[in-house]
Amino acid sequence: MFNIFRGLTAAAAESEIAETVANAAEEAADMSIKWKPDDFLPSLEIMGKGMLCIFIVIGVIIASVYLVTAVSKRLSERKEAKNNSENENQ
Amino acid sequence: MEILYESFLALFQGDGWKYVVMWAIGGILIFLAIKKDMEPTLLLPLGFGTIMVNLPFSGAIGEEGPLTTLFDAGIANELFPLILFIGIGAMIDFGPLLSNPKLMIFGAAAQFGIFFTFCLASLFFETNDAASIGIIGAADGPTAIFVANELGSNFRGPIMVAAYSYMALVPIIQPPVIKLLTTKKERMIRMPYKANNVSKSTKILFPIIITIIAGMVAPTSIALVGFLMFGNLIRECGVLDSLSETAQKVLANLVTIFLGLTIAVRMNAEEFLQPATLLILGLGLFAFIFDTVGGVLVAKFLNLFLKEKINPMIGAAGISAFPMSGRVVHKMGLKEDPQNFLLMHSIGVNVSGQIASVIAGGLILSLLA
Numbered sequence: 001m002f003n004i005f006r007g008l009t010a011a012a013a014e015s016e017i018a019e020t021v022a023n024a025a026e027e028a029a030d031m032s033i034k035w036k037p038d039d040f041l042p043s044l045e046i047m048g049k050g051m052l053c054i055f056i057v058i059g060v061i062i063a064s065v066y067l068v069t070a071v072s073k074r075l076s077e078r079k080e081a082k083n084n085s086e087n088e089n090q
Numbered sequence: 091m092e093i094l095y096e097s098f099l100a101l102f103q104g105d106g107w108k109y110v111v112m113w114a115i116g117g118i119l120i121f122l123a124i125k126k127d128m129e130p131t132l133l134l135p136l137g138f139g140t141i142m143v144n145l146p147f148s149g150a151i152g153e154e155g156p157l158t159t160l161f162d163a164g165i166a167n168e169l170f171p172l173i174l175f176i177g178i179g180a181m182i183d184f185g186p187l188l189s190n191p192k193l194m195i196f197g198a199a200a201q202f203g204i205f206f207t208f209c210l211a212s213l214f215f216e217t218n219d220a221a222s223i224g225i226i227g228a229a230d231g232p233t234a235i236f237v238a239n240e241l242g243s244n245f246r247g248p249i250m251v252a253a254y255s256y257m258a259l260v261p262i263i264q265p266p267v268i269k270l271l272t273t274k275k276e277r278m279i280r281m282p283y284k285a286n287n288v289s290k291s292t293k294i295l296f297p298i299i300i301t302i303i304a305g306m307v308a309p310t311s312i313a314l315v316g317f318l319m320f321g322n323l324i325r326e327c328g329v330l331d332s333l334s335e336t337a338q339k340v341l342a343n344l345v346t347i348f349l350g351l352t353i354a355v356r357m358n359a360e361e362f363l364q365p366a367t368l369l370i371l372g373l374g375l376f377a378f379i380f381d382t383v384g385g386v387l388v389a390k391f392l393n394l395f396l397k398e399k400i401n402p403m404i405g406a407a408g409i410s411a412f413p414m415s416g417r418v419v420h421k422m423g424l425k426e427d428p429q430n431f432l433l434m435h436s437i438g439v440n441v442s443g444q445i446a447s448v449i450a451g452g453l454i455l456s457l458l459a
Contacts, residue, residue, distance in 0.1 A: 006421050031213045033366050043212035043220065044455050047205035053453050057307050058198040058446060065191040065292070072289045 092260070108359035109144045113241070115362070116140030116354075122182040128258035131343075132231060132350045136250070139354025151355055157304045158354040168239050170234030170349045172317045177342025178232070178444075179321020180334050182412070184296055186438035189286040193404070195388065197442030200408025201450040202384025203227035207377035214369060219243050221454050223370055226253045227377030228447035229260070229410040235316055235353065237451045241458065247356035250366040252374030261418050263375070267382045268406050268422060276390070277426040279401040283434040293326040304449050310459065311452015318448055381409045385439075410447035411445065416440035 119137030123130035142150045143157065150157045164170035187193060208224030215223065222243035225234050234253040238246045256263065268277075297319035303310040325334045355363075385405030393399050406418045416436040423432040 008328075031365075033369060036213055036215075039212040039217065039220075040209060043209040043217070047209050050205045050450065050453050050457055051202060052158075053307065053457075054198045054201055054446060054450055055195075057449055058194050058442075060303050061300060062191045062194050064303065065188060065296065067121060068292050068295050068299065069188070069191075069288070072291045075291075076289065 093448055105359065106146070109146060110361060110364050111142050112144035112308065112357065113370050115355075116144070120122070122258070123257070125201075126258075128298050129254050132254045133258070133345050135347060135350025136254070136354055139351045140357040143319055143354050143358050145184045151358070152157050157352055157355050160303050160348055161355040164226035164348060165235065165352050165355070166239065168236045168313070170352070171235045174342060174345040174349060175314065175448075176324075177339075177345065179297070179301045179318040179323075180325045180337035181342070182322055182325075182441055182444060184322065184326075184441055185288050186434045187441045188288040188296060189284075190435070190438055193438045194442040194446070196385050196405045196408040196439045197446035198408070198409075199388035199405060200381045200385035200439075200443050201227070201446050203377040203379065203381030204408075204447075204450050204454070206384075207373050210376065211373050212444050215245075215366070216435060217458060219245055222246070222249055223373050223452055223456055225249075225376060225454060226256065226370075226374035227381050228451055229253070229257050229378065229381065229415075230444065230447045230451075231257070231349075233314060233410075233448055233451040235349070235449065237454060240310075240455055244361070245366060247354070247358075247362045248370040249374070250353050250356070252371050256374055256378045257411045257414070260378070260409065260414045263378050264382050264406055264415065265407070265422060267379050268386060268403055268419075271383065271386045271390070272369075272402050274426065276393075276402050277422065278430065279399050280427065281401050281404070281432060283431065285424040285434075288329075290326070290328065294323065297322040297326070300445060304452060308449065308452035308456040310455040311449060313453055314448045315445075318444070329364055356404045382406045385409065401430075401432060401435075404432060404436050404439050407439040408443040408446065410443040412440050412444055415443070 116137040116139075119133045119140065122128040122136075123133035123137060139157065142148060149155060152158060164173075191202035203229035204224045206224075207227050208220050211223040214220075218241040222234075222238040222241050222245065224236040226249060228234055228237075231250070231253055236248070238249050243249065301312070301316050301319045304315040310430055321337055324330045324337060356427040386402050387405070389400050389402035389405030393402065401423060403419045403422055407415045408414045416433065416439070419436040419439075420431070420433040423430045423436075
């Protein structure tokens with residue numbers, strides 16, 4: 001019984017090693033470094049677009065925050081003025 | 091006994107030495123986490139997970155391995171980083187930023203390193219891998235994991251190690267770069283802080299507005315931005331204190347444990363011990379350096395037109411390594427002039443970097459879609 005167990009364990013271990021090596025070989029092929037100067041110019045274009053977009057988005061967010069702050073301030077001033085006039089009337 | 095024999099044999103056959111090297115790498119990460127206090131919440135589980143994954147015939151990985159199961163459940167579908175973002179959003183106070191919103195421009199500028207590194211990496215890697223390497227410059231672990239997974243990068247392991255290691259090294263990386271780009275006179279520019287009261291309505295509307303704007307521009311960023319802003323909303327709404335506290339502490343800690351441990355699935359010897367790993371680590375450092383360069387140079391450029399000058403060092407705080415980068419800039423300011431308190435400005439910029447890095451991640455995904 002123990003010999004069968006040993007045999008099965010050894011066989012399982014061997015097949016697992018073989019599978020790991022095969023997977024690694026397949027994956028290793030995708031992980032090599034290649035010199036690709038042709039991709040540099042298109043990537044510069046993406047860089048330009050990316051930086052422009054991020055500045056535009058942040059600009060819109062800044063403008064929105066100023067707008068919300070201004071509206072919020074005006075509303076609270078009106079509310080305060082209304083409360084003050086109510087207190088005076090009383 | 092047979093298994094023990096087979097395991098030892100595996101170490102001495104073929105590429106078995108790689109396992110030992112990965113144990114050493116795991117040990118180094120654990121050492122850095124404990125002894126040097128470098129991002130211990132991530133580096134310690136990552137280091138330990140690396141050891142677990144690189145033991146011969148490891149039962150922690152594979153079809154029935156719990157780490158692989160967790161990886162498929164939370165990393166492969168980007169769920170863990172997004173849930174962690176809820177916790178991060180709940181921790182952030184946007185008050186200093188909202189009292190001076192124009193500081194957000196430096197958050198945008200400090201994402202320059204992402205795109206510049208992407209360009210450099212594209213000379214050596216496929217576009218999806220180059221973009222995943224560039225996103226190390228986001229200085230934000232969840233964003234890096236999200237983008238690298240979404241793009242199906244083959245280098246997730248080294249990218250994670252680079253992102254988290256360099257985040258912890260910000261106090262070492264940034265100061266020399268800042269000093270190189272600025273004069274002593276510039277570093278001594280004082281920026282008095284005028285505390286503008288930020289209304290509760292503004293703090294509540296801010297995360298909603300950010301989500302809508304970022305989502306309209308880069309729909310692929312909605313998950314990233316949305317989860318971060320949701321976390322912030324439950325903090326600021328004032329009626330969900332228990333949820334906010336849970337998100338900040340329990341949720342963030344729980345997900346961090348799973349994240350650190352399961353990302354180690356990509357730290358197997360076959361994937362990590364490649365010549366590309368060294369190049370990725372180098373490019374990651376580049377990304378952080380050029381983030382700093384972008385932020386400082388934009389601040390110096392704006393000073394050409396401003397009457398009330400900005401201390402250009404605060405541009406460097408736009409990197410998303412919160413709050414380390416903000417503190418680094420504040421300390422550098424105090425060193426030059428003990429009366430110059432830059433903390434509120436630098437923290438405001440630092441927080442804007444968090445938003446900008448997430449938007450940059452979404453833009454990268456949109457531009458490469």
